[in-house]
Amino acid sequence: MNDLSLTAFVITSSVKVFAVFSILLASVALMTLVERRLAGFIQDRLGPNRVGPFGILQPAADGIKNILKEETMPATANRFFFVLAPALAIIPGVITFAVVPFAAPLPTPWGTVDMVVADIPIGILYILALSSLGVYGLFLAGWASNNKYAFLGGLRSASQMISYEVALGLSIVPVLFLAGNVTLTQIVWQQQQLGFWYILPLSLAFILFVISAFAETNRLPFDLPEAESELVTGYHTEYSGMKFSMFFIAEYSHILTASALMATLFLGGWSIPFWSGDHLLWYEGMLISGFTAAGEPIAAQGAWWKTILTFLSFAVKTAFFIGVFMWVRWTLPRFRYDQVMHLGWKVMLPVSLVYVMLLAGTILVLDQVGVEGFLFGAILTAVSGACTLIFVFVVDSDRLITGSAVSGTSREVRSPVRQVRRPALEPRTGAGVGQ
């Protein structure tokens, strides 16, 4: 895909791996602080601001504290899996990021370097395969702890993550209709060429993807595996010290990767809106910016400032979604477990199946009629917008997801006929409390 020699390829790859890995872990550390500060502001308090300016050294202090804390392990626990689980949780979250392109190719004296850790031809399949490995760490943690709360948390996380993975996979299918390729660099390129970020022509796929991503990362409103009010802290109840913080690093790196994927699949990745100077792609050994009307490729050149600008664009989009993750956490209450399963199997799955077929039909009709370019995107936007409106209307009208205390439609619940049945109070006999 690029013009580097093998030695240069190995060296630049190693540099990229270390840079991406360090930036990822640093961002995760920063995210823990931002989350607590944001929670503070949302709840009208300050949040941690004592360690360093604006509390910026708080993650370092937490890390040192956690590494020096005593770690407990239940005597009945399965020792091997108990230690293995946090390691298994933390690895998939980090390596999923490998296929996400984060900037335009960078020209160097040794050749042009792609700004993606690994531009492998299986792209999306790699993401689907690895993101599902995260469930092993969580379930093993719950099982190996030999604790009832942890076991229930692990069971719930396994069940929930596999349920929403189906919808996650199906919500990516429409993206592939338009991109025609599974590599993420191609998906970014196709969005630049179409002139539409896929969030517009595939709006319902985007919504389904976001919902599934929240469930996959076990974030509120889907944090059933660690529901504090029911399960203490769920699968990591028995974990303390560094192993405990490893689960948190895993959770935040999953959030980071999910946000980066939302930005790449639906918001044009690193491309800068309304500017065609950043359109860069490898095509038969050369870097091109597009095709002429006759189908001839137009040669293009990368530049270091383009790489920096596109990286900033990618960082802003990703940070936006990370912010949404945190904002939602401090806004929405938690689902009940039957609601989670109901939403996953009886809403998300049928809706995504119908949407995939509807969209495929629409695209084939448009191709047959010969609609191209802007009009093609505009018609798809209209169709998907209509689907989104129907979806939001149906889900929002209390028919599918009932309230947490009563079942029935909102009209039935509010109706004056319905009366709360209350056991009649026993007349008090005897001397009261204590007997």
Added chain:
Amino acid sequence: MTESYLPVLILLGVSIVNAVGMLAAAHILNPRRATPEKDMPYESGMVPLGDTRARFSVKFYTIAISFIIFDLEAIFLIPWAVEMRTLGWEGFIAVSIFMVILVVGFAYEWRRGGLDWE
């Protein structure tokens, strides 16, 4: 093409070293002062009742089976999705037949209450 997988292996190696390093550093640095009470599984401060390896709801099992079917379906759709516009209506009809077969099974499971959590 094969060498494009090399960075994935490097990243995998780095993250394994990182995970093992975190565990090892904590293991070396932290104190260990175990008492019988500390080594008990946490159960709201009570002495744990019964065994954790008890039976659990069969629902989780049926969900796992449904997952295998429908996740495979999603994976089968991906090759079609990539080539959807070149395959045209023939491909569309073939996938529709495939979908109908799966939806019949899904409807059956739904009607028999396999997806209910009441």
